[in-house]
Amino acid sequence: MRLLIATDAWAPQVNGVVRSLEHMAAAGRDLGFDPVFLTHQDFRSVPLPGYPEIRLAYATRRKVAESWAGLAPTYVHIATEGSVGYATRRYCLAQGRPFTTSYHTRFPEYLAARAPVPEAWSYAWLRRFHGASSGTMVSTPSLERDLAGRGFTNLMRWTRGVDTELFRPQDSDALAGLPRPLFLFVGRLAVEKNVAAFLSLDLPGTKVVVGDGPDRARLQALAPEARFLGTQTGAALARIYAAADAFVFPSLTDTFGIVLLEALACGLPVAAYPVTGPLDVIAGTGAGVLDRDLRAAALGALAIPRERCRAEALRYTWAESARQFYANIAAAHARGPVPRGPVPRGPVPRHAVRAPERREIELG
Incomplete structure (x- = not known):
């Protein structure tokens, strides 16, 4: 059974979307699927100004049809809402083909951080985009509740995993010579990641930043005493953790945060705000501290036993993530395409939304 995955996020980008899709592709054949990708590499594209590793594809429905003819997919999953995803969505709708989508990124918040675009406008567009799918995959319970409250439908759970053989506790001199304690951030250096909030904290020891992005120069100027190590991957990244x-x-806007699992797998306790992602991965586990005072959370995390963090990470596997992903695709496609009709224009009434579960937040 061939699965076509349409995504605007692909190499050379280094992020959670690309990492998740790579793991799904690796596991697909063992589960009876033959995953193939439709990405910006299949179209003419240009680099995003100020962010050259992201390519903007000139994707059209006609070009999608040409690619489709050679691939003959049984199933279709649209991973992103960019030009490749949108063109694939249009083609599926024109052909009456069911498809699934996934919600990886809080674009309304990201866009509002860069331009005066009301979040309500962006959510309305996203609600229409995903409303045509037979199932929209979300990574956490809190994200599911949030999107349901905004009128999104056909939501399906798809968790994430971590390679616990690569990311593991080990003796490491990767940060030797730096004054301790060592506070680490790993991720894209962009305004939506809120890295400045970390760098502005009054903390002892050394702040270490791994990653790159359009905000790097500004952040280095903001915190010249911090150590910026650029993009790191694989074994080198594991040694740093x-x-x-x-x-x-x-971050206040991530939908999950795979780096949380990588850190835990290496025995590294987490400090974060009590928001989507950290609430689902960390709250109530004893493997980190969530607090609106990020400095208090960072200092409190230093007292957490590393073995507790490792034990929590072992609960997340890419095998289980893949099982959920492919089961969702089979179930959603079995339901067939969503009937064409009006998409809800706004949030559903609050009384129609399931109340959030009570989650105990460790406040340090």
């Missing part, structure tokens, strides 16, 4: 004392995750 293992050498640090606490992982600080300042």
